[in-house]
Amino acid sequence: MMNSSQLTPISVGDNSTAAFDVERVRRDFPILAQTVYGKPLVFLDSGASAQKPRVVIDAMRECYETYYANVHRGAHYLSQRSTDAFEEARVTVARFINAGSENEVVFTSSVTESINLVAATWGRKFLGPGDEVIVTEMEHHANIVPWQMLAQEKGIVLRVMPITDQGEFRIEDFEPLLNPRTKLVAITECSNVLGTMVPVKQVIRLAHDKGVPVLLDGAQGIVHHGVDVQDLDVDFYAFTGHKLYGPSGVGVLYGKWDILNTMPPYQGGGDMIERVSFAGTTFKPPPHRFEAGTPPIAQVIGLGAAIKYVSGLGMDQISAHEQGLTAYATDRLKSVAGLKIYGEAAEKAAIFSFTVDGTHPFDIAAILDRAGVAVRVGQHCAEPLMDRLGIDGTVRASFGLYNTRAEVDTLVAAIEKAKGMLT
Amino acid sequence: MSLKLEKFEEFTEALEFIDDEDMRFEYIIDIGKRAKAVEFPIDWQVNENLMHGCMSRVWIVDQPKGGRHYFRGDSDAIIVKGLVTMMTESFSGLTGEELDELDAEYVRRLNLGALTTQRQVGMLAMMEHLKKLGRNGSANGGN
Numbered sequence: 001m002m003n004s005s006q007l008t009p010i011s012v013g014d015n016s017t018a019a020f021d022v023e024r025v026r027r028d029f030p031i032l033a034q035t036v037y038g039k040p041l042v043f044l045d046s047g048a049s050a051q052k053p054r055v056v057i058d059a060m061r062e063c064y065e066t067y068y069a070n071v072h073r074g075a076h077y078l079s080q081r082s083t084d085a086f087e088e089a090r091v092t093v094a095r096f097i098n099a100g101s102e103n104e105v106v107f108t109s110s111v112t113e114s115i116n117l118v119a120a121t122w123g124r125k126f127l128g129p130g131d132e133v134i135v136t137e138m139e140h141h142a143n144i145v146p147w148q149m150l151a152q153e154k155g156i157v158l159r160v161m162p163i164t165d166q167g168e169f170r171i172e173d174f175e176p177l178l179n180p181r182t183k184l185v186a187i188t189e190c191s192n193v194l195g196t197m198v199p200v201k202q203v204i205r206l207a208h209d210k211g212v213p214v215l216l217d218g219a220q221g222i223v224h225h226g227v228d229v230q231d232l233d234v235d236f237y238a239f240t241g242h243k244l245y246g247p248s249g250v251g252v253l254y255g256k257w258d259i260l261n262t263m264p265p266y267q268g269g270g271d272m273i274e275r276v277s278f279a280g281t282t283f284k285p286p287p288h289r290f291e292a293g294t295p296p297i298a299q300v301i302g303l304g305a306a307i308k309y310v311s312g313l314g315m316d317q318i319s320a321h322e323q324g325l326t327a328y329a330t331d332r333l334k335s336v337a338g339l340k341i342y343g344e345a346a347e348k349a350a351i352f353s354f355t356v357d358g359t360h361p362f363d364i365a366a367i368l369d370r371a372g373v374a375v376r377v378g379q380h381c382a383e384p385l386m387d388r389l390g391i392d393g394t395v396r397a398s399f400g401l402y403n404t405r406a407e408v409d410t411l412v413a414a415i416e417k418a419k420g421m422l423t
Numbered sequence: 424m425s426l427k428l429e430k431f432e433e434f435t436e437a438l439e440f441i442d443d444e445d446m447r448f449e450y451i452i453d454i455g456k457r458a459k460a461v462e463f464p465i466d467w468q469v470n471e472n473l474m475h476g477c478m479s480r481v482w483i484v485d486q487p488k489g490g491r492h493y494f495r496g497d498s499d500a501i502i503v504k505g506l507v508t509m510m511t512e513s514f515s516g517l518t519g520e521e522l523d524e525l526d527a528e529y530v531r532r533l534n535l536g537a538l539t540t541q542r543q544v545g546m547l548a549m550m551e552h553l554k555k556l557g558r559n560g561s562a563n564g565g566n
Contacts, residue, residue: 359501360479362502
Protein backbone atom coordinates (compact mmCIF):
# COMPACT_ATOMS: atom_id res chain seq x y z
CA MET A 1 0.00 0.00 0.00
CA MET A 2 1.55 3.25 -1.06
CA ASN A 3 1.96 5.72 1.75
CA SER A 4 2.08 8.89 -0.24
CA SER A 5 1.16 12.48 -0.15
CA GLN A 6 0.32 14.18 -3.39
CA LEU A 7 3.36 16.13 -4.51
CA THR A 8 3.47 19.09 -6.83
CA PRO A 9 6.48 19.00 -9.17
CA ILE A 10 8.79 21.96 -8.76
CA SER A 11 10.27 23.77 -11.66
CA VAL A 12 12.00 20.90 -13.50
CA GLY A 13 10.41 22.09 -16.68
CA ASP A 14 10.50 25.74 -15.78
CA ASN A 15 10.09 27.71 -18.96
CA SER A 16 11.19 30.97 -17.45
CA THR A 17 11.46 33.57 -20.14
CA ALA A 18 14.44 35.25 -18.52
CA ALA A 19 17.58 34.51 -20.51
CA PHE A 20 20.19 32.33 -18.84
CA ASP A 21 22.76 34.87 -17.71
CA VAL A 22 25.88 32.78 -17.22
CA GLU A 23 27.95 35.68 -15.89
CA ARG A 24 25.40 36.30 -13.18
CA VAL A 25 25.23 32.57 -12.45
CA ARG A 26 29.01 32.41 -12.11
CA ARG A 27 28.88 34.97 -9.33
CA ASP A 28 26.82 32.47 -7.32
CA PHE A 29 29.87 30.16 -7.17
CA PRO A 30 32.55 31.73 -4.96
CA ILE A 31 35.24 29.22 -5.93
CA LEU A 32 35.19 30.19 -9.60
CA ALA A 33 36.48 33.70 -9.00
CA GLN A 34 40.09 32.74 -8.50
CA THR A 35 43.30 32.33 -10.39
CA VAL A 36 45.51 29.25 -10.38
CA TYR A 37 49.17 29.57 -11.36
CA GLY A 38 48.31 33.21 -12.05
CA LYS A 39 45.64 32.35 -14.62
CA PRO A 40 41.85 32.50 -14.28
CA LEU A 41 40.46 29.15 -13.21
CA VAL A 42 38.61 27.32 -15.98
CA PHE A 43 36.85 24.50 -14.21
CA LEU A 44 35.99 21.71 -16.64
CA ASP A 45 35.74 18.80 -14.23
CA SER A 46 32.13 19.08 -13.14
CA GLY A 47 31.48 15.55 -14.38
CA ALA A 48 33.67 14.34 -11.54
CA SER A 49 32.24 16.74 -8.99
CA ALA A 50 30.57 20.08 -9.54
CA GLN A 51 31.25 23.30 -7.65
CA LYS A 52 28.77 24.60 -5.09
CA PRO A 53 26.72 27.79 -5.21
CA ARG A 54 26.78 30.03 -2.18
CA VAL A 55 23.22 29.05 -1.23
CA VAL A 56 24.37 25.47 -0.68
CA ILE A 57 27.35 26.54 1.39
CA ASP A 58 25.13 28.91 3.37
CA ALA A 59 22.45 26.28 3.96
CA MET A 60 25.00 23.87 5.40
CA ARG A 61 26.65 26.59 7.46
CA GLU A 62 23.28 27.71 8.80
CA CYS A 63 22.48 24.12 9.75
CA TYR A 64 25.72 23.71 11.67
CA GLU A 65 25.63 27.18 13.21
CA THR A 66 22.01 27.38 14.27
CA TYR A 67 20.04 24.14 14.43
CA TYR A 68 22.22 21.06 13.93
CA ALA A 69 21.32 17.99 15.98
CA ASN A 70 20.67 14.35 15.23
CA VAL A 71 17.41 13.71 13.45
CA HIS A 72 14.26 11.70 14.12
CA ARG A 73 14.66 10.74 17.77
CA GLY A 74 15.61 13.84 19.71
CA ALA A 75 13.11 15.17 22.21
CA HIS A 76 14.37 18.70 21.95
CA TYR A 77 14.04 21.83 19.86
CA LEU A 78 17.19 21.51 17.73
CA SER A 79 16.50 17.91 16.85
CA GLN A 80 12.99 18.82 15.77
CA ARG A 81 14.31 21.62 13.58
CA SER A 82 16.96 19.37 12.05
CA THR A 83 14.41 16.66 11.44
CA ASP A 84 12.05 19.13 9.79
CA ALA A 85 14.80 20.47 7.52
CA PHE A 86 16.01 16.96 6.72
CA GLU A 87 12.56 15.67 5.82
CA GLU A 88 11.75 18.86 3.93
CA ALA A 89 14.79 18.11 1.76
CA ARG A 90 13.32 14.68 1.05
CA VAL A 91 10.15 16.36 -0.19
CA THR A 92 12.25 18.75 -2.29
CA VAL A 93 14.05 15.80 -3.90
CA ALA A 94 10.77 13.98 -4.50
CA ARG A 95 9.27 17.00 -6.23
CA PHE A 96 12.37 17.61 -8.29
CA ILE A 97 12.35 14.10 -9.74
CA ASN A 98 8.53 14.00 -9.70
CA ALA A 99 8.35 10.96 -7.46
CA GLY A 100 4.87 9.88 -6.46
CA SER A 101 5.79 10.28 -2.81
CA GLU A 102 8.70 11.39 -0.66
CA ASN A 103 8.62 7.86 0.75
CA GLU A 104 10.14 6.69 -2.51
CA VAL A 105 13.27 8.75 -1.85
CA VAL A 106 16.02 6.90 0.02
CA PHE A 107 19.05 8.89 1.10
CA THR A 108 22.34 7.09 0.60
CA SER A 109 25.94 8.27 0.52
CA SER A 110 26.37 8.11 -3.26
CA VAL A 111 25.23 6.55 -6.52
CA THR A 112 27.64 3.74 -5.73
CA GLU A 113 25.80 3.00 -2.50
CA SER A 114 22.41 3.37 -4.18
CA ILE A 115 23.26 0.70 -6.76
CA ASN A 116 24.91 -1.54 -4.18
CA LEU A 117 21.77 -1.21 -2.08
CA VAL A 118 19.58 -2.48 -4.93
CA ALA A 119 22.00 -5.30 -5.73
CA ALA A 120 22.33 -6.36 -2.10
CA THR A 121 18.62 -6.25 -1.23
CA TRP A 122 16.40 -6.55 -4.29
CA GLY A 123 19.08 -8.49 -6.17
CA ARG A 124 19.77 -10.98 -3.40
CA LYS A 125 16.08 -11.55 -2.82
CA PHE A 126 14.80 -11.77 -6.36
CA LEU A 127 17.72 -12.94 -8.52
CA GLY A 128 19.05 -16.45 -8.80
CA PRO A 129 21.36 -18.62 -10.91
CA GLY A 130 21.06 -17.94 -14.64
CA ASP A 131 19.03 -14.75 -14.20
CA GLU A 132 20.32 -12.01 -16.45
CA VAL A 133 21.08 -8.35 -15.78
CA ILE A 134 21.67 -6.15 -18.82
CA VAL A 135 24.30 -3.42 -18.63
CA THR A 136 26.06 -1.53 -21.42
CA GLU A 137 29.69 -1.28 -22.45
CA MET A 138 29.78 2.31 -21.23
CA GLU A 139 28.89 1.79 -17.58
CA HIS A 140 30.79 3.38 -14.73
CA HIS A 141 32.39 0.76 -12.47
CA ALA A 142 29.69 1.58 -9.90
CA ASN A 143 27.14 -0.05 -12.20
CA ILE A 144 29.29 -3.04 -13.09
CA VAL A 145 31.01 -4.27 -9.96
CA PRO A 146 27.93 -4.62 -7.70
CA TRP A 147 26.36 -6.91 -10.32
CA GLN A 148 29.61 -8.85 -10.75
CA MET A 149 29.66 -9.40 -6.99
CA LEU A 150 26.10 -10.67 -7.21
CA ALA A 151 27.14 -12.90 -10.11
CA GLN A 152 29.81 -14.46 -7.91
CA GLU A 153 27.42 -14.89 -5.02
CA LYS A 154 24.23 -15.94 -6.78
CA GLY A 155 25.28 -17.09 -10.21
CA ILE A 156 23.47 -14.35 -12.11
CA VAL A 157 24.71 -13.50 -15.60
CA LEU A 158 25.77 -10.06 -16.77
CA ARG A 159 24.72 -9.35 -20.36
CA VAL A 160 26.69 -6.49 -21.86
CA MET A 161 25.07 -4.40 -24.55
CA PRO A 162 27.52 -3.14 -27.18
CA ILE A 163 27.74 0.49 -28.22
CA THR A 164 28.74 1.73 -31.67
CA ASP A 165 32.20 3.04 -32.55
CA GLN A 166 30.75 6.55 -32.26
CA GLY A 167 29.63 5.77 -28.74
CA GLU A 168 25.97 5.55 -29.64
CA PHE A 169 23.35 3.49 -27.84
CA ARG A 170 21.21 1.93 -30.54
CA ILE A 171 17.85 0.65 -29.43
CA GLU A 172 18.08 -2.11 -32.07
CA ASP A 173 21.16 -3.42 -30.27
CA PHE A 174 19.32 -3.40 -26.97
CA GLU A 175 16.08 -5.10 -27.85
CA PRO A 176 17.54 -8.51 -28.83
CA LEU A 177 19.18 -8.83 -25.42
CA LEU A 178 15.82 -8.98 -23.68
CA ASN A 179 14.85 -12.60 -23.17
CA PRO A 180 12.88 -14.68 -20.66
CA ARG A 181 15.91 -14.89 -18.37
CA THR A 182 16.32 -11.10 -18.22
CA LYS A 183 15.40 -9.96 -14.73
CA LEU A 184 16.81 -6.42 -14.65
CA VAL A 185 18.08 -3.72 -16.98
CA ALA A 186 20.67 -1.62 -15.12
CA ILE A 187 22.13 1.05 -17.36
CA THR A 188 23.50 4.53 -17.33
CA GLU A 189 21.27 7.36 -18.43
CA CYS A 190 24.29 9.32 -19.67
CA SER A 191 27.84 8.05 -20.14
CA ASN A 192 30.35 9.77 -17.87
CA VAL A 193 33.00 9.31 -20.58
CA LEU A 194 31.19 9.76 -23.88
CA GLY A 195 28.33 12.03 -22.87
CA THR A 196 25.98 9.71 -24.75
CA MET A 197 22.38 10.15 -23.66
CA VAL A 198 20.55 6.84 -23.70
CA PRO A 199 16.95 6.79 -25.02
CA VAL A 200 15.82 5.61 -21.63
CA LYS A 201 12.12 6.04 -22.19
CA GLN A 202 12.22 3.58 -25.07
CA VAL A 203 14.44 1.22 -23.08
CA ILE A 204 12.02 1.25 -20.16
CA ARG A 205 9.00 0.68 -22.38
CA LEU A 206 10.64 -2.29 -24.11
CA ALA A 207 11.81 -3.76 -20.80
CA HIS A 208 8.42 -3.30 -19.17
CA ASP A 209 6.73 -4.97 -22.14
CA LYS A 210 8.69 -8.06 -21.06
CA GLY A 211 7.99 -7.50 -17.39
CA VAL A 212 11.58 -6.47 -16.66
CA PRO A 213 12.29 -3.64 -14.20
CA VAL A 214 14.83 -0.94 -15.00
CA LEU A 215 17.45 0.78 -12.87
CA LEU A 216 19.01 3.97 -14.22
CA ASP A 217 22.36 5.33 -13.11
CA GLY A 218 21.41 8.99 -13.28
CA ALA A 219 24.68 10.40 -11.90
CA GLN A 220 25.40 12.36 -15.08
CA GLY A 221 21.96 12.49 -16.64
CA ILE A 222 20.02 14.36 -13.99
CA VAL A 223 22.63 17.11 -13.90
CA HIS A 224 22.13 18.05 -17.52
CA HIS A 225 18.43 17.39 -18.06
CA GLY A 226 16.64 16.73 -14.77
CA VAL A 227 14.38 13.71 -14.58
CA ASP A 228 10.71 12.85 -14.26
CA VAL A 229 10.62 9.36 -12.80
CA GLN A 230 6.86 8.96 -13.19
CA ASP A 231 6.92 10.01 -16.81
CA LEU A 232 9.79 7.59 -17.44
CA ASP A 233 8.06 4.93 -15.33
CA VAL A 234 11.54 3.92 -14.15
CA ASP A 235 11.73 1.45 -11.29
CA PHE A 236 14.98 2.61 -9.67
CA TYR A 237 16.85 5.85 -10.28
CA ALA A 238 20.17 6.63 -8.60
CA PHE A 239 21.87 10.00 -8.45
CA THR A 240 24.30 11.89 -6.29
CA GLY A 241 24.36 15.31 -4.67
CA HIS A 242 27.89 16.39 -5.47
CA LYS A 243 27.49 16.35 -9.24
CA LEU A 244 24.24 18.31 -8.91
CA TYR A 245 25.95 21.32 -7.31
CA GLY A 246 25.28 19.92 -3.85
CA PRO A 247 27.62 18.49 -1.23
CA SER A 248 29.49 15.20 -1.44
CA GLY A 249 28.49 12.40 0.91
CA VAL A 250 24.83 12.27 -0.05
CA GLY A 251 23.19 10.25 -2.78
CA VAL A 252 19.64 9.28 -3.61
CA LEU A 253 17.96 6.06 -4.54
CA TYR A 254 14.51 6.54 -5.96
CA GLY A 255 12.49 3.35 -6.04
CA LYS A 256 8.83 2.71 -6.73
CA TRP A 257 7.29 2.31 -3.30
CA ASP A 258 5.68 -1.02 -4.11
CA ILE A 259 9.10 -2.38 -5.04
CA LEU A 260 10.97 -0.80 -2.15
CA ASN A 261 8.42 -2.28 0.22
CA THR A 262 9.26 -5.81 -0.94
CA MET A 263 12.96 -5.32 -0.25
CA PRO A 264 14.72 -6.43 2.91
CA PRO A 265 16.90 -3.93 4.81
CA TYR A 266 20.34 -3.07 3.46
CA GLN A 267 22.23 -2.42 6.67
CA GLY A 268 21.05 -3.02 10.21
CA GLY A 269 21.27 -0.49 12.99
CA GLY A 270 19.54 2.49 14.47
CA ASP A 271 16.82 4.52 12.77
CA MET A 272 15.69 1.70 10.49
CA ILE A 273 13.85 -0.41 13.07
CA GLU A 274 10.39 -0.33 14.56
CA ARG A 275 11.12 -2.57 17.52
CA VAL A 276 14.26 -4.41 18.57
CA SER A 277 14.39 -7.30 20.99
CA PHE A 278 16.58 -10.38 21.22
CA ALA A 279 13.53 -12.39 20.26
CA GLY A 280 13.36 -10.55 16.96
CA THR A 281 13.41 -7.17 15.29
CA THR A 282 10.89 -5.48 13.04
CA PHE A 283 11.83 -2.92 10.47
CA LYS A 284 10.39 0.42 9.42
CA PRO A 285 8.75 0.83 6.04
CA PRO A 286 10.65 2.52 3.21
CA PRO A 287 12.47 4.81 2.97
CA HIS A 288 13.72 4.65 6.57
CA ARG A 289 14.16 0.88 6.38
CA PHE A 290 17.20 1.58 4.18
CA GLU A 291 18.67 4.43 6.20
CA ALA A 292 20.43 2.77 9.11
CA GLY A 293 22.45 4.94 11.44
CA THR A 294 22.84 8.71 11.55
CA PRO A 295 22.35 10.03 8.01
CA PRO A 296 24.42 12.79 6.39
CA ILE A 297 22.19 15.48 7.87
CA ALA A 298 23.80 18.71 6.71
CA GLN A 299 24.58 17.15 3.33
CA VAL A 300 20.93 16.23 2.77
CA ILE A 301 19.94 19.78 3.67
CA GLY A 302 22.65 21.06 1.30
CA LEU A 303 21.29 18.85 -1.47
CA GLY A 304 17.85 20.32 -0.89
CA ALA A 305 19.33 23.80 -1.30
CA ALA A 306 21.16 22.75 -4.49
CA ILE A 307 17.97 21.39 -6.00
CA LYS A 308 16.10 24.57 -5.18
CA TYR A 309 18.94 26.51 -6.78
CA VAL A 310 18.97 24.60 -10.09
CA SER A 311 15.19 24.54 -10.10
CA GLY A 312 15.21 28.29 -9.68
CA LEU A 313 17.45 28.62 -12.72
CA GLY A 314 15.25 26.13 -14.53
CA MET A 315 16.50 22.78 -15.79
CA ASP A 316 15.28 23.67 -19.28
CA GLN A 317 17.40 26.83 -19.21
CA ILE A 318 20.42 24.94 -17.89
CA SER A 319 19.97 22.25 -20.50
CA ALA A 320 19.65 24.80 -23.32
CA HIS A 321 22.77 26.63 -22.12
CA GLU A 322 24.75 23.39 -21.97
CA GLN A 323 23.53 22.25 -25.36
CA GLY A 324 24.82 25.51 -26.79
CA LEU A 325 28.16 24.87 -25.13
CA THR A 326 28.20 21.30 -26.43
CA ALA A 327 27.68 22.40 -30.01
CA TYR A 328 30.26 25.16 -29.70
CA ALA A 329 32.85 22.92 -27.99
CA THR A 330 32.31 20.18 -30.58
CA ASP A 331 33.09 22.61 -33.41
CA ARG A 332 36.06 24.18 -31.66
CA LEU A 333 37.61 20.90 -30.55
CA LYS A 334 37.20 19.44 -34.03
CA SER A 335 39.23 22.33 -35.36
CA VAL A 336 42.28 21.05 -33.47
CA ALA A 337 44.36 18.91 -35.83
CA GLY A 338 45.00 15.44 -34.43
CA LEU A 339 42.34 15.69 -31.73
CA LYS A 340 39.93 12.80 -31.57
CA ILE A 341 36.67 13.07 -29.64
CA TYR A 342 35.31 9.88 -28.14
CA GLY A 343 31.55 9.95 -28.14
CA GLU A 344 29.68 11.58 -30.98
CA ALA A 345 26.13 10.48 -30.35
CA ALA A 346 23.46 12.81 -31.63
CA GLU A 347 22.00 13.09 -28.13
CA LYS A 348 25.01 14.07 -26.08
CA ALA A 349 25.64 15.90 -22.81
CA ALA A 350 28.42 18.45 -22.38
CA ILE A 351 31.12 15.86 -21.71
CA PHE A 352 34.13 15.62 -24.01
CA SER A 353 36.63 12.80 -23.84
CA PHE A 354 39.49 13.18 -26.25
CA THR A 355 43.03 12.25 -27.16
CA VAL A 356 45.57 14.15 -29.24
CA ASP A 357 47.75 12.30 -31.74
CA GLY A 358 51.32 11.75 -30.58
CA THR A 359 50.63 12.78 -26.99
CA HIS A 360 49.67 11.09 -23.75
CA PRO A 361 46.48 12.27 -22.03
CA PHE A 362 48.40 12.83 -18.80
CA ASP A 363 50.77 15.26 -20.52
CA ILE A 364 47.93 17.22 -22.09
CA ALA A 365 46.09 17.43 -18.76
CA ALA A 366 49.24 18.53 -16.92
CA ILE A 367 49.84 21.37 -19.37
CA LEU A 368 46.17 22.37 -19.32
CA ASP A 369 46.46 22.51 -15.55
CA ARG A 370 49.35 24.99 -15.85
CA ALA A 371 47.07 27.08 -18.06
CA GLY A 372 44.45 27.13 -15.29
CA VAL A 373 42.23 24.60 -17.06
CA ALA A 374 41.03 21.82 -14.74
CA VAL A 375 40.22 18.58 -16.56
CA ARG A 376 40.26 14.92 -15.66
CA VAL A 377 42.56 12.32 -17.14
CA GLY A 378 42.60 8.55 -17.12
CA GLN A 379 40.04 5.83 -17.50
CA HIS A 380 37.22 7.62 -15.66
CA CYS A 381 36.17 4.51 -13.70
CA ALA A 382 35.18 2.88 -17.00
CA GLU A 383 37.94 0.40 -17.83
CA PRO A 384 35.71 -1.89 -19.92
CA LEU A 385 34.78 1.09 -22.09
CA MET A 386 38.46 1.97 -22.53
CA ASP A 387 39.07 -1.63 -23.64
CA ARG A 388 36.16 -1.33 -26.06
CA LEU A 389 37.61 1.86 -27.50
CA GLY A 390 41.09 0.35 -27.59
CA ILE A 391 42.71 3.14 -25.59
CA ASP A 392 44.45 3.50 -22.24
CA GLY A 393 42.66 6.68 -21.27
CA THR A 394 41.46 10.08 -22.34
CA VAL A 395 41.44 13.67 -21.28
CA ARG A 396 37.92 14.61 -20.22
CA ALA A 397 36.53 18.12 -20.19
CA SER A 398 33.08 18.15 -18.61
CA PHE A 399 30.99 21.28 -18.55
CA GLY A 400 28.55 22.58 -16.00
CA LEU A 401 25.93 25.28 -15.90
CA TYR A 402 28.56 27.92 -15.06
CA ASN A 403 30.87 27.33 -18.01
CA THR A 404 31.16 29.75 -20.92
CA ARG A 405 32.13 29.78 -24.57
CA ALA A 406 35.16 31.87 -23.63
CA GLU A 407 36.27 28.95 -21.47
CA VAL A 408 35.92 26.62 -24.44
CA ASP A 409 38.25 29.00 -26.30
CA THR A 410 40.73 28.91 -23.40
CA LEU A 411 40.60 25.12 -23.43
CA VAL A 412 41.27 24.95 -27.16
CA ALA A 413 44.12 27.46 -26.94
CA ALA A 414 45.68 25.48 -24.09
CA ILE A 415 45.41 22.24 -26.09
CA GLU A 416 47.17 23.91 -29.00
CA LYS A 417 49.88 25.14 -26.63
CA ALA A 418 50.26 21.64 -25.18
CA LYS A 419 50.60 20.18 -28.66
CA GLY A 420 53.35 22.69 -29.39
CA MET A 421 55.22 21.77 -26.22
CA LEU A 422 54.84 18.01 -26.55
CA THR A 423 55.35 17.32 -30.23
CA MET B 424 72.39 15.18 1.63
CA SER B 425 75.91 13.86 1.91
CA LEU B 426 76.03 11.90 -1.35
CA LYS B 427 78.05 13.25 -4.25
CA LEU B 428 75.64 13.19 -7.16
CA GLU B 429 76.84 14.90 -10.32
CA LYS B 430 73.68 14.60 -12.43
CA PHE B 431 71.46 15.46 -9.48
CA GLU B 432 73.43 18.66 -8.93
CA GLU B 433 73.22 19.45 -12.64
CA PHE B 434 69.43 19.11 -12.61
CA THR B 435 68.87 21.04 -9.40
CA GLU B 436 71.20 23.86 -10.45
CA ALA B 437 69.35 24.20 -13.73
CA LEU B 438 65.99 24.19 -11.97
CA GLU B 439 67.18 26.79 -9.46
CA PHE B 440 68.47 28.97 -12.28
CA ILE B 441 65.12 28.95 -14.06
CA ASP B 442 62.94 31.35 -12.10
CA ASP B 443 59.68 30.79 -13.95
CA GLU B 444 57.52 27.83 -12.99
CA ASP B 445 56.22 27.30 -16.51
CA MET B 446 59.79 27.31 -17.81
CA ARG B 447 60.76 24.66 -15.22
CA PHE B 448 57.88 22.61 -16.49
CA GLU B 449 59.20 22.95 -20.04
CA TYR B 450 62.68 21.97 -18.83
CA ILE B 451 61.25 18.70 -17.47
CA ILE B 452 59.43 18.10 -20.77
CA ASP B 453 62.70 18.69 -22.64
CA ILE B 454 64.46 16.11 -20.48
CA GLY B 455 61.66 13.70 -21.33
CA LYS B 456 62.00 14.43 -25.05
CA ARG B 457 65.78 14.02 -24.91
CA ALA B 458 65.40 10.70 -23.10
CA LYS B 459 62.85 9.48 -25.64
CA ALA B 460 65.58 9.67 -28.25
CA VAL B 461 67.42 6.86 -26.47
CA GLU B 462 65.74 3.52 -27.02
CA PHE B 463 64.12 1.83 -24.06
CA PRO B 464 63.79 -1.72 -25.39
CA ILE B 465 60.23 -2.93 -25.75
CA ASP B 466 61.08 -6.15 -23.92
CA TRP B 467 61.89 -4.08 -20.84
CA GLN B 468 58.33 -2.77 -20.86
CA VAL B 469 57.06 -5.80 -18.99
CA ASN B 470 54.99 -6.14 -15.88
CA GLU B 471 57.93 -7.02 -13.65
CA ASN B 472 59.49 -3.63 -14.43
CA LEU B 473 56.23 -1.72 -14.13
CA MET B 474 55.68 0.58 -11.18
CA HIS B 475 52.17 0.26 -9.88
CA GLY B 476 49.95 3.11 -8.77
CA CYS B 477 51.06 5.71 -11.31
CA MET B 478 48.65 7.79 -13.46
CA SER B 479 50.74 6.85 -16.48
CA ARG B 480 52.81 3.71 -16.93
CA VAL B 481 56.33 3.83 -15.57
CA TRP B 482 58.95 1.17 -16.12
CA ILE B 483 62.29 1.13 -14.32
CA VAL B 484 65.07 -1.39 -14.87
CA ASP B 485 68.22 -1.88 -12.85
CA GLN B 486 71.48 -2.94 -14.49
CA PRO B 487 73.85 -3.43 -11.56
CA LYS B 488 77.56 -3.56 -12.28
CA GLY B 489 80.44 -3.87 -9.84
CA GLY B 490 78.16 -3.50 -6.84
CA ARG B 491 76.64 -0.30 -8.15
CA HIS B 492 73.18 0.24 -9.60
CA TYR B 493 72.55 1.77 -13.00
CA PHE B 494 68.92 2.56 -13.73
CA ARG B 495 66.96 3.19 -16.89
CA GLY B 496 63.39 4.43 -16.86
CA ASP B 497 60.56 4.98 -19.29
CA SER B 498 56.99 6.20 -19.35
CA ASP B 499 54.32 6.61 -21.98
CA ALA B 500 53.81 10.22 -20.78
CA ILE B 501 56.58 12.63 -21.71
CA ILE B 502 56.44 14.66 -18.49
CA VAL B 503 56.67 11.50 -16.44
CA LYS B 504 59.47 10.34 -18.72
CA GLY B 505 61.28 13.56 -17.80
CA LEU B 506 60.71 12.98 -14.11
CA VAL B 507 61.76 9.34 -14.16
CA THR B 508 64.83 10.25 -16.20
CA MET B 509 65.84 12.88 -13.64
CA MET B 510 65.49 10.22 -10.96
CA THR B 511 67.31 7.40 -12.76
CA GLU B 512 70.14 9.63 -14.02
CA SER B 513 70.51 11.35 -10.64
CA PHE B 514 70.77 8.17 -8.67
CA SER B 515 72.57 5.78 -11.02
CA GLY B 516 75.99 4.64 -9.92
CA LEU B 517 75.12 4.33 -6.24
CA THR B 518 75.51 1.25 -4.07
CA GLY B 519 72.50 -0.27 -2.33
CA GLU B 520 73.63 1.32 0.95
CA GLU B 521 73.96 4.74 -0.68
CA LEU B 522 70.53 4.41 -2.26
CA ASP B 523 69.15 3.74 1.20
CA GLU B 524 70.40 7.17 2.30
CA LEU B 525 68.06 8.92 -0.15
CA ASP B 526 65.17 10.75 1.42
CA ALA B 527 62.34 13.14 0.54
CA GLU B 528 64.69 16.13 0.56
CA TYR B 529 66.18 14.96 -2.74
CA VAL B 530 62.76 14.88 -4.35
CA ARG B 531 61.95 18.30 -2.91
CA ARG B 532 65.06 19.76 -4.55
CA LEU B 533 64.18 18.19 -7.89
CA ASN B 534 60.69 19.58 -7.62
CA LEU B 535 61.01 23.31 -6.92
CA GLY B 536 57.37 24.13 -7.26
CA ALA B 537 57.00 22.80 -10.78
CA LEU B 538 55.00 19.80 -9.65
CA THR B 539 51.68 19.19 -8.05
CA THR B 540 51.56 17.26 -4.80
CA GLN B 541 50.31 14.26 -6.72
CA ARG B 542 53.38 14.24 -8.96
CA GLN B 543 55.67 14.78 -5.99
CA VAL B 544 54.12 11.70 -4.44
CA GLY B 545 54.83 9.91 -7.71
CA MET B 546 58.48 10.93 -7.56
CA LEU B 547 58.74 9.77 -3.97
CA ALA B 548 57.31 6.44 -5.08
CA MET B 549 59.95 6.29 -7.85
CA MET B 550 62.67 6.93 -5.29
CA GLU B 551 61.35 4.19 -3.04
CA HIS B 552 61.28 1.90 -6.05
CA LEU B 553 64.95 2.64 -6.80
CA LYS B 554 65.83 1.92 -3.18
CA LYS B 555 63.93 -1.34 -3.32
CA LEU B 556 65.77 -2.36 -6.48
CA GLY B 557 69.02 -1.41 -4.74
CA ARG B 558 68.17 -3.65 -1.82
CA ASN B 559 67.22 -6.53 -4.10
CA GLY B 560 70.53 -6.12 -5.88
CA SER B 561 69.31 -7.99 -8.91
CA ALA B 562 69.25 -7.16 -12.57
CA ASN B 563 65.92 -7.50 -14.31
CA GLY B 564 66.52 -5.48 -17.38
CA GLY B 565 69.71 -6.25 -19.16
CA ASN B 566 73.34 -7.14 -18.85
